[in-house]
Amino acid sequence: MNSVFNIHGGIHPEEEKHLSNPGTVLDAGLPPSLVLPLSQHIGKPSSLLVEPGDQVLGGQLLADADGMVSVPLHAPTSGTVVAIEPRPVPHPSALNNLCLELACDGEDRWVASAGCEAWRAETPESLIGRIRTAGIAGMGGAGFPTAVKLMARDRLPLHTLIINGTECEPYITADDTLMQVDAVGIVEGAQILAYILGVEQILLAVEDNKPAALEAMQAAVKATDGSCEVMTFPTKYPSGGEKQLIEILTGQQVPAGGLPADLGIVCQNPGTAVAARDAICLGKPLTDRIVTLTGRALTRPGNYRTRLGTPIEYLLAIAGFDPSDNRRLIHGGPMMGFALESAAVPIVKTTNCILVPTEQELPTPPAAQACIRCGLCAEACPASLLPQQLYWYARAKDQEQLERHHLADCIECGACSWVCPSHIPLVQYYRAAKGMMRESKSEKIRSDRSRDRFEARQERLEQETLAREAQRAARRAAAEQKAAEGGADDPVAAAIARAKAKKDNASDKGADS
Amino acid sequence: MSFLRITSPHGHSPLSTTQVMQAVLLATLPGIAVLTWFFGPGTLLNIVFGGLLALAFEAMALRLRDRNPKPYLQDYSVLVTSTLLCIALPPYAPWWLIATGILSAVILGKHVFGGLGYNPFNPAMVGYVVLLISFPLQMSTWQAPRGLGEIPGVTESLTALFVPASYDGVTMATPLDILRQNKGLLLDDLFSNTPQFGQWAGVGWEWVNIAFLAGGAWLIYRGIFTWHAPIAMLLTLGLCAAIGFDSGSSESGGSPLFHWLSGATMFGAFFIVTDPVSGATSNRGRFVFGALVGVLLYLIRVAGNYPDALAFAVLILNFAAPFIDQYTRPVTYGHKPTKEEDQ
Ligand code: SF4
Ligand code: SF4
Numbered sequence: 001m002n003s004v005f006n007i008h009g010g011i012h013p014e015e016e017k018h019l020s021n022p023g024t025v026l027d028a029g030l031p032p033s034l035v036l037p038l039s040q041h042i043g044k045p046s047s048l049l050v051e052p053g054d055q056v057l058g059g060q061l062l063a064d065a066d067g068m069v070s071v072p073l074h075a076p077t078s079g080t081v082v083a084i085e086p087r088p089v090p091h092p093s094a095l096n097n098l099c100l101e102l103a104c105d106g107e108d109r110w111v112a113s114a115g116c117e118a119w120r121a122e123t124p125e126s127l128i129g130r131i132r133t134a135g136i137a138g139m140g141g142a143g144f145p146t147a148v149k150l151m152a153r154d155r156l157p158l159h160t161l162i163i164n165g166t167e168c169e170p171y172i173t174a175d176d177t178l179m180q181v182d183a184v185g186i187v188e189g190a191q192i193l194a195y196i197l198g199v200e201q202i203l204l205a206v207e208d209n210k211p212a213a214l215e216a217m218q219a220a221v222k223a224t225d226g227s228c229e230v231m232t233f234p235t236k237y238p239s240g241g242e243k244q245l246i247e248i249l250t251g252q253q254v255p256a257g258g259l260p261a262d263l264g265i266v267c268q269n270p271g272t273a274v275a276a277r278d279a280i281c282l283g284k285p286l287t288d289r290i291v292t293l294t295g296r297a298l299t300r301p302g303n304y305r306t307r308l309g310t311p312i313e314y315l316l317a318i319a320g321f322d323p324s325d326n327r328r329l330i331h332g333g334p335m336m337g338f339a340l341e342s343a344a345v346p347i348v349k350t351t352n353c354i355l356v357p358t359e360q361e362l363p364t365p366p367a368a369q370a371c372i373r374c375g376l377c378a379e380a381c382p383a384s385l386l387p388q389q390l391y392w393y394a395r396a397k398d399q400e401q402l403e404r405h406h407l408a409d410c411i412e413c414g415a416c417s418w419v420c421p422s423h424i425p426l427v428q429y430y431r432a433a434k435g436m437m438r439e440s441k442s443e444k445i446r447s448d449r450s451r452d453r454f455e456a457r458q459e460r461l462e463q464e465t466l467a468r469e470a471q472r473a474a475r476r477a478a479a480e481q482k483a484a485e486g487g488a489d490d491p492v493a494a495a496i497a498r499a500k501a502k503k504d505n506a507s508d509k510g511a512d513s
Numbered sequence: 514m515s516f517l518r519i520t521s522p523h524g525h526s527p528l529s530t531t532q533v534m535q536a537v538l539l540a541t542l543p544g545i546a547v548l549t550w551f552f553g554p555g556t557l558l559n560i561v562f563g564g565l566l567a568l569a570f571e572a573m574a575l576r577l578r579d580r581n582p583k584p585y586l587q588d589y590s591v592l593v594t595s596t597l598l599c600i601a602l603p604p605y606a607p608w609w610l611i612a613t614g615i616l617s618a619v620i621l622g623k624h625v626f627g628g629l630g631y632n633p634f635n636p637a638m639v640g641y642v643v644l645l646i647s648f649p650l651q652m653s654t655w656q657a658p659r660g661l662g663e664i665p666g667v668t669e670s671l672t673a674l675f676v677p678a679s680y681d682g683v684t685m686a687t688p689l690d691i692l693r694q695n696k697g698l699l700l701d702d703l704f705s706n707t708p709q710f711g712q713w714a715g716v717g718w719e720w721v722n723i724a725f726l727a728g729g730a731w732l733i734y735r736g737i738f739t740w741h742a743p744i745a746m747l748l749t750l751g752l753c754a755a756i757g758f759d760s761g762s763s764e765s766g767g768s769p770l771f772h773w774l775s776g777a778t779m780f781g782a783f784f785i786v787t788d789p790v791s792g793a794t795s796n797r798g799r800f801v802f803g804a805l806v807g808v809l810l811y812l813i814r815v816a817g818n819y820p821d822a823l824a825f826a827v828l829i830l831n832f833a834a835p836f837i838d839q840y841t842r843p844v845t846y847g848h849k850p851t852k853e854e855d856q
Pocket of ligand 1: 391422423
């Protein structure tokens with residue numbers, strides 16, 4: 001086994017993974033209706049193919065990808081489209097977005113699907129096509145269209161695929177569970193993805209706090225040709241950050257502003273690998289996923305196989321929600337997840353966890369105290385930033401210093417806020433500062449554009465003036481020449497003119513040679 | 514049903530600023546106990562009296578700055594400042610000396626700059642230096658340690674505090690003073706001829722330093738601060754002492770062990786140089802900060818004319834801290850210069 005590298009910073013919060021009993025998949029069942037946002041991924045929303053009143057079957061295409069960076073959307077069960085309208089969606093900004101509501105008929109009838117077990121016989125392009133048609137977007141959290149990520153193969157030489165089973169966020173055990181119940185599927189999916197990418201090496205990364213998952217993965221890898229390797233390393237948050245994981249496994253850092261592909265590496269989530277395998281081998285589009293329902297305000301926490309579009313309200317009832325000592329509903333984990341205002345939002349492709357803690361478990365933070373410059377934040381920062389300085393500059397809105405201190409390299413992991421003894425919500429300041437800088441950048445682009453327009457006009461005017469002057473000069477020269485020709489009877493003047501012309505010619509040549 | 518909207522992260526480490534301050538206070542206890550054993554209850558009395566004054570001044574300053582004093586008083590930071598200052602002050606100092614010191618530390622050292630977190634100088638050291646410059650005589654009067662002189666009782670200590678100029682206990686030059694003024698004796702002879710010298714350094718002082726070292730080690734173990742600044746300071750102090758040791762001749766500046774266990778060395782290394790607010794911020798910066806304090810401490814001790822050099826060394830380096838920060842910034846992830854850029 002290769003040795004692993006250490007990364008700067010990191011923290012060790014309570015893991016709380018046992019709460020959701022990793023390794024067992026429960027069935028969330030079929031809710032009366034599903035709400036499917038048209039934008040569950042990074043990129044353009046899918047474009048609708050159905051209308052209210054349409055009957056659809058499970059697996060039927062409801063909306064198609066709109067352009068390159070977009071994914072299609074399929075029906076997770078059979079039923080009737082009853083509404084297409086803006087609804088609240090799980091997003092940090094608590095926005096409403098266009099959603100499609102599907103009233104389930106309870107029969108769960110599906111369209112016939114055809115897979116292709118012999119995927120090695122197909123070209124990578126056609127496999128990418130199948131992944132795209134299955135509507136797969138990164139299931140680890142960001143939701144970047146998987147097919148687009150796989151197309152890095154056309155631009156850069158790649159050598160390694162990393163399956164990121166780190167799952168370093170406390171509480172979440174969706175990937176842990178998947179690794180335990182379908183290690184073979186993950187490995188096969190990884191092999192398919194590696195084949196598409198044309199890479200020789202597959203690294204399956206598992207943190208050492210998941211012994212059962214580790215064992216299952218190792219067993220699954222034994223049965224393969226030797227291109228796969230399971231790597232394990234000490235538990236620390238945020239080892240599962242893409243950049244951090246790459247440094248742990250390879251000792252290399254992704255250059256600032258660059259992508260893992262610049263190092264020849266592509267990272268994928270275990271869930272994504274299985275979804276790709278299902279799409280290719282079974283012809284099954286992405287319509288469900290494993291969601292960790294956890295927190296001490298639930299009496300039946302666990303990992304639930306959940307259809308996309310299932311309302312969180314419905315899931316809370318299934319998992320036995322006890323609201324008596326709860327104030328927060330978190331989409332994702334405790335470190336990077338965002339709080340939802342209402343449970344009337346659906347599960348989407350990127351939902352790996354719904355955390356419903358009691359007040360005692362994750363208390364509402366107290367008021368912030370003064371920064372005592374203790375430096376704990378800098379010690380915790382996995383990006384080796386100086387969070388404390390960023391905080392002062394963010395408060396002072398000093399964009400120049402924020403840039404000099406590399407605010408853009410902050411991955412918003414929250415480690416600094418977690419350790420800050422003064423309870424300063426540091427990450428909140430960074431998000432605001434990033435927003436401010438984006439805004440002023442786009443403002444700058446706007447003003448640059450108008451300046452460019454202005455300069456272009458100036459230039460045009462100048463050129464017109466020059467052109468007019470050139471015309472005038474030409475006319476004058478012509479007149480002079482006429483005069484010279486007219487005065488041919490003056491031999492002296494003619495001789496001078498000839499000599500001058502000769503000299504001009506000669507000096508022109510001299511300049512040319 | 515509506516839930517609370519708070520941004521991530523939703524969890525928090527169990528350590529709060531109040532707890533940091535409490536831990537620092539707790540860690541001073543062994544040192545205070547040993548000080549009290551060797552020099553009597555004077556220091557303890559200073560700390561209690563100074564602490565009460567400090568709370569009063571802090572509340573007053575916050576009122577004047579239009580803040581509600583309650584949440585700020587609860588962070589314990591002013592008690593840390595006053596306790597550290599009072600540990601550094603001579604026991605059996607008159608009340609006005611302590612009051613002036615605390616007032617300078619809290620107002621001049623802290624609130625003038627905008628309160629906790631904004632002060633560029635270590636407040637306790639500001640108070641100390643103000644006193645040292647204004648009242649050099651009172652500041653260099655140290656009680657003789659147990660075994661060499663009579664230790665005052667509680668009543669005598671109270672009188673010394675509240676009845677000005679009443680204290681006439683046994684005072685003695687400290688080992689650091691003696692060494693500085695030594696002309697002609699070999700170090701070994703000095704140790705055997707002068708009662709103030711003990712096993713490794715001064716009688717009493719050795720144990721005071723060991724006690725503060727123990728408290729500091731516990732703070733590092735608890736993760737309250739990192740080892741960088743204190744260890745760097747002890748390293749350079751030891752290095753300078755080793756160079757100036759001069760094989761124990763009459764010109765000798767004292768051995769590394771002597772310097773480590775003399776005066777305010779360990780107290781300074783673990784309780785003053787580690788002050789986060791006025792120090793450097795990154796670990797590398799703290800190492801540089803501590804190292805420079807160690808060098809300055811030695812130089813002022815050997816060449817200067819003060820009972821101890823800690824306060825000056827720290828304040829001078831407080832000036833330099835922002836520059837140290839500039840030059841010791843860690844390299845952000847992904848910004849390591851690559852080979853091509855090096856060429
Ligand atoms: S952890 Fe908090 S108090 Fe400490 S330096 Fe960072 S921001 Fe300041
Ligand atoms: S949120 Fe940003 S600044 Fe804070 S620890 Fe994470 S990367 Fe560093």
